[in-house]
Each structure stands twice: as structure tokens, then as C-alpha cells.
Amino acid sequence: MVTGAADLRAQMKPSVLFVGLATYSRVGGLQNFNRRLIANLGALVDEGALQNCHAHLMDDRASDLPHQPGVDIVGFAQDRAGLILRTLARSRRSDHLLIGHINLVLLAGLAKLLRPSLRTTLFVHGDDVWNDGLRAKRPYEPFLLKWVDRIVSVSTYTAGIMAREYHVPSERFTIYPNAIDDFAPSGRATSGHHVLCVTRLGTGDHRKHVDQLIRAIGELAARGRPATLSIVGDGPLRPDLEALSHTLKLEDRVQFLGRVADEVLDQAYASSDVFALPSSKEGFGIVYLEAWSHGLPVICGSLGAPREIITDGVDGLVADQSDVSDLADKIDALLSDPLRAREMGQNGCRKVRRSYLNRNALENLRPLLS
16 A cells, blocks of 8 residues: 555654744843753654754854754854844744744744745743833734744733734634743741842833832831841842832841852742742743742732732732732731741642643643644
8 A cells, every 4th residue: 555645744743943032142031931942842852753853043152052952953143144044944844933032923924935834833921022111013013923823822911912912813822831840849947037039130120010029128127027138130220229228228128139040049049938029021920930949939919920820828929019018018928927828838839840840841832833
């Protein structure tokens, strides 16, 4: 019996090309997402689920790139023309084109013109597609999205905003949550009154509301509560936040640790009682997963995607980021009830193990490539 061409194609494993922004040369949530995605694509190649996988990364240099089993990674530095030409050439020999950021969506349209059968997927994360003051949509992007077969969002919140702002039908979205690596239980040696915040302090991060968190510590000080705060992270906002701490006379209560090594960060988690980030700009909030992995209860803001993963009163508390008193009340509630705080942290830890480990991300990736 002669096997038909259609049967042969069905037996062949798909070939995948991922195109992303700087991934190994910078630090951030998008970079962590891309690294995990590339590693999991490599794992699928190694197990035989994919024929091959290539990754083209804008702005990364060859010296930035790791050896990633199963994936041929190329960094294009500032060579935009090279990125476009090699991506289009590789797309003609690929079954799936994965676009890592909406800034690169033009490549999906061009690749589809060359190979109409190519399946195209765009990954979106948060304020990259919220069409707000941080990044407004380009006039041509809604048109180019017609060439994208599927949009994969890390949260329902981001998918909903993008559907509204870009006029994309909701059925074209697939939710693909963030994940963290598996972890071993960690010991804790806490003071009973310490709050930790881990975040970037970039020029576009005012809506992380770290200033409100500092003010809440000031209010707790005025109430006579022994609350202290450590802030891990760095960026242009740090001098203003340090000035605010000085103005409120909180130098003995608020500590700026800057960007730290992983071992120091682990120590910061281990010596804290509560994790707080009352942000209103999170497209997902992977930092809450990391806090849970260390057994900490978390406090998030009332806006954004974190409310999808945080169950108020079960594994964390939701605070109104615009209300300093409410934020102070939520911190005080956890610091004054360590048994409740510990139970919330344990609930969050179980949630991470159940739904947000890398094995979940790997299994969630499979249907995106079917």
C-alpha cells in the first residue's frame, strides 16, 4: 500500500520558529518568559514532539546566547534587516511561527504572504497591548493582526483589554499562564514585622505604587506598629522613592537593597513575613508566584491581572492601591496574625505546585503547536 503525501505530512513532526526581542541580554518578566518558552520548545524537540526549533532574537548578541539543547538560537544585535530576511527564509521551512512581542507582528504578515499555510501565534503579556500611556497601539497593528492565527495571553485580563482596544474577537485568544521552576521547601527565620517588595523601578513603573507602600509603612509607624520594609529592585524611580522615605523619616524602617544576586533574594524572602506589591500594571504577576514558593502571603492591588491568581482572604489580600490606609490595614492584618499569614502562604505554595510550575507550562505549550 502506497502512503499518500497527506499521510506523510501528518506523520511528520512540526517545525517551529520563535522570534523575540532581547531575551538573554536583559533582565525582566518578558525575558524570563521567553527563556522558559525556548527551553520548553527544546524539551519538545528532544522528546520527539517537534521536528526542529529555531529562535531568532532581536538585540541579543552571539556572546549573550546560551547553549540550549534542541534549539538553534541566533542573535541579531542591531541587524534589523538580517532578522527580517532570515526570519522570512526560515518561515518558509517552518510549520509554526511564534512571535514574542507585538512590535514584531509585521513579520507574521510578511511570512504569511510567503507561506499561507504557516500557522502564526502572537504572545502578549500586559501593557504591551493595553493601548495606554506606556505603549499606544500603532495604527497598522489591528490590520496586521488579521495575519495572526492565534493570540496567546498570559492572563484573561490582558486578553480582555487587547480584544477591546484592538477589536479582536475573544475566541482568537488562548490563555497561557506564567510559571516558575520547581522548588524545595525553604526555612524561614522572621522578625514578625517585615514586609518585602520585589519589583523593577523603571521610568514606566509608577503604577507599581511602591510609593504608596512606603506611605503605608509610615502610617503603620504612626499607629505604633513595628512594620519594616525591604525593597529589592533598581531603576530611575529609586532616588525619588528614597527621597520620599527620607521625607517621611522612615530611614530606619525602609531599606533599599537594589538589584541583588539570587542567593541574597532568597535570604530576603526567608527573613520576611509578608510580600506586598500593590501594582495596577501587572499583566500577570509572576513575582507573587515566587513569593508563594517561599511560603509568604501576598498583598496585591485591586486592579490588573493578579486578582486572577490571588484569592482574596485565602492565599493573599487585595488592597486598594489608591488608599494608603487600606493598604496599611491589610499589612497590619497579616503581621498581627502570623498563624493566618502562614496559612495563606502555604495555600499559595500549594497553588503554585498545582498550577504554575514549569511542567504546567510545558503541558500548556503542547496544544499551541498541534
